[in-house]
């Protein structure tokens with residue numbers, strides 16, 4: 001500890017070369033002064049040259065204790081704070097009652113709150129938790145069953161798998177998915193609606209017990225149950241109700257329109273998979289004469305409360321429909337890599353002002369790997385062809401996996417950034433690792449170099465939910481053991497129709 005001098009004193013200017021005594025602060029301060037620090041990184045990013053905090057606690061985590069996050073009020077003083085405008089130093093954050101109550105200069109907040117013992121997060125980044133805009137929490141027992149399968153695996157894998165769930169296994173599946181999401185740095189997940197023949201209460205119980213924020217959907221393709229579901233979770237601190245039509249072809253046009261209106265009225269999102277697979281686009285053309293997204297627009301169901309999943313196969317005209325209607329989509333790059341027919345043109349959508357978040361689609365719940373996949377998929381699918389070597393840099397992907405994902409879920413006022421009034425949904429990330437050393441552009445480094453092993457703490461609504469990857473207040477390994485017993489039973493019952501890929505053709 002003690003990189004900073006007096007309590008409340010901002011850390012030394014990271015750009016000032018103190019006669020070769022560059023410390024960890026300097027090593028990680030380069031993002032503000034990229035040009036200046038180029039070539040200085042070799043002066044000891046590990047910090048030992050300056051006899052700094054890193055020398056006392058080489059892995060950065062040693063000085064921190066989970067107990068420091070207990071209680072309803074905390075004054076957090078991170079080494080770096082990721083604000084909407086970018087990473088900054090010398091700031092502090094006051095958390096009270098599960099929300100960020102003040103964000104400002106550390107010196108000022110320390111002086112104003114002398115009653116609080118500050119929680120110093122030397123060598124750490126405080127950043128918003130990731131927001132998964134598209135998940136299927138009751139598919140977690142089958143995630144490794146989807147490899148090597150042709151598109152539209154919902155018909156061969158997901159539907160049979162979810163139909164084989166009962167109350168207990170649906171609950172365990174959801175809780176397992178929630179734990180995995182927290183470990184990957186997600187503080188919010190949007191469940192797109194389960195097909196399991198159980199009350200969604202089983203899913204809610206799993207996410208509540210794990211402590212993750214959840215946009216909980218109910219599939220209402222038959223046109224019933226929507227209002228009751230929206231009212232049931234009204235006012236819940238961590239569960240935000242939503243309605244779903246799995247794919248437009250599942251429901252009559254008037255049901256889709258009525259559901260969209262219900263969502264608009266309630267301030268909830270309508271989740272619907274759109275334009276994901278070529279087969280479904282072509283079925284839609286044959287049955288209603290329009291592509292799925294055009295069909296939603298034609299029905300009057302495309303608006304700011306619509307969240308379309310995937311949207312990988314969009315015509316330019318459909319992109320304009322999205323931009324004009326204010327509807328959002330989830331960009332799910334890992335789903336494209338594993339079983340898609342295309343990659344959503346996210347950089348184009350960003351340039352056109354289309355709202356979008358980023359989703360895992362239940363593939364793997366690792367926020368940093370999702371960022372990496374998001375950037376990589378754009379570069380390979382579109383950037384190379386256009387000579388775009390930047391493809392959004394780091395900022396675009398960080399924003400779309402946090403604040404803009406929250407916005408896509410209708411939670412823009414609730415979570416997704418470190419700002420006064422927002423829920424205290426945040427991560428404490430270790431910066432003193434070789435992967436981020438030396439550091440010149442922290443945002444891009446988080447996209448390309450960071451990993452979930454760096455996440456020291458995950459906090460949701462002001463409550464510590466994970467410490468170094470595991471829950472501090474419930475038995476995570478016991479849940480994993482239970483899922484390891486139960487999952488294969490469900491898979492066996494489901495009778496999945498996998499296409500077994502030839503190993504040695």
Ligand SMILES: [Zn+2]
Nearest residue numbers: 192273309361
């Ligand atoms: Zn999906």
